[in-house]
Amino acid sequence: MTNPAHPPIPFLDLKKPHQELRNELADAFHAVLDSGWFIQGQQLVEFENEYARYCGSKHCVGVGNGLDALHLILRAYGIGAGDEVIVPSNTYIATWLAASFAGATPVPVEPDANTYNIDPALIEAAITPRTKAIMAVHLYGQAADMNPINALAKKYGLKVIEDAAQAQGARYHGKRAGALGDAAGHSFYPGKNLGALGDAGAITTDDDELAHKLRVLRNYGSQVKYKNEVKGFNSRLDELQAALLRVKLAKLDTWNEQRRKLASVYLNELQGIKDLVLPSAAENNEHVWHVFVVMHPRREALQQHLQAMGIGTVIHYPLPPHLQEAYAELQLGEGSFPISERIHQQVISLPLDPYLGEEQVKQVAAAVRAFAA
Numbered sequence: 362m363t364n365p366a367h368p369p370i371p372f373l374d375l376k377k378p379h380q381e382l383r384n385e386l387a388d389a390f391h392a393v394l395d396s397g398w399f400i401q402g403q404q405l406v407e408f409e410n411e412y413a414r415y416c417g418s419k420h421c422v423g424v425g426n427g428l429d430a431l432h433l434i435l436r437a438y439g440i441g442a443g444d445e446v447i448v449p450s451n452t453y454i455a456t457w458l459a460a461s462f463a464g465a466t467p468v469p470v471e472p473d474a475n476t477y478n479i480d481p482a483l484i485e486a487a488i489t490p491r492t493k494a495i496m497a498v499h500l501y502g503q504a505a506d507m508n509p510i511n512a513l514a515k516k517y518g519l520k521v522i523e524d525a526a527q528a529q530g531a532r533y534h535g536k537r538a539g540a541l542g543d544a545a546g547h548s549f550y551p552g553k554n555l556g557a558l559g560d561a562g563a564i565t566t567d568d569d570e571l572a573h574k575l576r577v578l579r580n581y582g583s584q585v586k587y588k589n590e591v592k593g594f595n596s597r598l599d600e601l602q603a604a605l606l607r608v609k610l611a612k613l614d615t616w617n618e619q620r621r622k623l624a625s626v627y628l629n630e631l632q633g634i635k636d637l638v639l640p641s642a643a644e645n646n647e648h649v650w651h652v653f654v655v656m657h658p659r660r661e662a663l664q665q666h667l668q669a670m671g672i673g674t675v676i677h678y679p680l681p682p683h684l685q686e687a688y689a690e691l692q693l694g695e696g697s698f699p700i701s702e703r704i705h706q707q708v709i710s711l712p713l714d715p716y717l718g719e720e721q722v723k724q725v726a727a728a729v730r731a732f733a734a
């Protein structure tokens with residue numbers, strides 16, 4: 362199998378979307394270059410307006426990256442030392458780090474085994490008098506089950522924060538990710554569904570006071586130059602990234618539609634393969650397939666088999682946050698979150714991006730079937 366019958370299929374090719382938009386991106390670059398204004402200018406204002414409208418929220422506040430977006434939301438709410446933030450046990454570590462950087466303790470809750478997202482039925486048992494917020498992640502491109510989460514938050518007086526880093530454009534009961542809680546953190550890391558050409562992030566919210574605090578916090582705690590109200594940070598979405606993101610935002614719905622189409626080809630082609638667990642879109646959810654994740658008990662062997670056929674895959678993620686050295690202090694040993702641990706042991710993401718052809722998806726599916734047969 363070392364001689365693949367087709368050209369290699371990389372896991373993700375970030376050249377193609379930018380080749381298609383080459384002229385528009387170059388125009389955006391020149392507009393910023395010629396403006397002579399690079400931080401907190403008109404491009405940022407326009408992008409914030411366009412992205413807020415896209416998500417269906419009142420405000421958008423651009424920041425330096427997705428981790429800062431989540432961290433600054435907690436800071437702006439005054440959540441910190443002595444407080445607890447409920448997070449999924451099954452997520453990228455950034456969700457936990459946001460709580461830690463604010464000085465709070467992340468309290469993990471296991472996912473629903475079908476959607477991989479935090480299981481609302483398990484949240485109540487994790488709430489203590491110190492709990493201040495629930496940070497729900499829309500993992501892999503599908504919104505978490507927000508209605509029961511919002512109901513619980515209301516009952517206990519908690520804030521609901523969405524980690525929407527992987528779900529730009531996803532819908533839940535018709536509403537977009539970013540407008541499903543009190544505030545949402547977005548990442549425009551290049552590989553996300555809406556990616557900048559570098560680091561960038563944003564917060565969306567309907568809360569006027571929160572948006573104001575965030576605008577101050579991202580800019581040294583200052584609204585008026587050299588007048589500092591609070592000890593702030595330097596975390597800004599620069600003009601260049603804002604201008605480039607505006608070009609790409611116009612394509613997001615088309616790209617997500619293509620992702621959905623390719624995901625349905627996979628779901629069709631991968632039916633009935635022994636030991637292979639397929640992803641599913643929950644009811645009332647419009648999944649945007651940031652990644653197409655399957656589970657297999659012999660994941661490493663499957664990955665090697667695909668690699669030998671020239672097919673790139675990625676593991677999202679190999680080790681859950683509670684087993685990372687960075688969180689040794691929490692003393693959450695192996696076996697403390699078995700659902701997450703099993704997911705982390707078995708998941709493998711197959712290539713899926715809007716520029717992949719249907720034929721390529723079928724080739725990947727055939728290669729998976731050949732392995733499992």
Ligand SMILES: *Cc1c(COP(=O)(O)O)cnc(C)c1O
Pocket residue numbers: 426427428429452453455456498524526527547548549550560561562
């Ligand atoms: C990418 C990501 C982040 C962090 O975003 P950055 O822009 O890389 O800081 C946070 N949470 C999740 C779930 C992510 O996938």
